[in-house]
Amino acid sequence: MSGQLQPGGGLSGPPRPARIAAYLALLVLGALVGIAGSLVQGGWFPGGLALALLATAGLFFGGLYVTGTQLGVGAPAAGWLIAAVLLSIGRPEGDGIFAAGFGPLVYLLGGMVVAVMCATMTRLPQPGTKSGRLEK
Template structure:
């Protein structure tokens, strides 16, 4: 029933796992940068996350390419927001950290809904073509 070869499925799974790991790394890096150079660090960290989500969608050719790095990003960011027994945590209670959290989630949703995921060689959506 499935016309995809086994090597293609393994490559796709590998791509998604790589995107999850890179998403987690971008989340950790963004968490550190957004507070260090406010407001430029916040813009840089959100731009990095948005770029990763967009490139993931293009590499995977679908919305799963956005979901995989977004899941890694979200897990990393949520784990960094929890307090440790010593009372330390990475995120402060400032506006920048909330903008980073919500902005990254909004960026993932925008990249997933922006479209352009037609399979190559598929029918064109434009009329008259």
């Protein structure tokens, strides 16, 4: 996984075991970042919130960079979202990770916005490609 797109790569060919393993690892890493971010954002407000959002942005952009596909953002984003939603659901006793307030809302909405931003980014620049301009 070099972070470069290969012609005919992506989802056009049969999935390779290394690529499947990378996406599963990104899914698990997304869940771990979601759990850690959920705990940190409330514990060290407002610095913890900024740290949690920076960690999610780094993970999502790193997934894009490593795989070179939007699915590289989608896998960690899915793990992050599943973890964050499961932690936001309270137990029958009333216990929950998220408290009602501004911080958890910004963390959930901000993480989703960061995932969409990374998924809709233009492709990463390819080294050694020529521009469309004619050289004189």
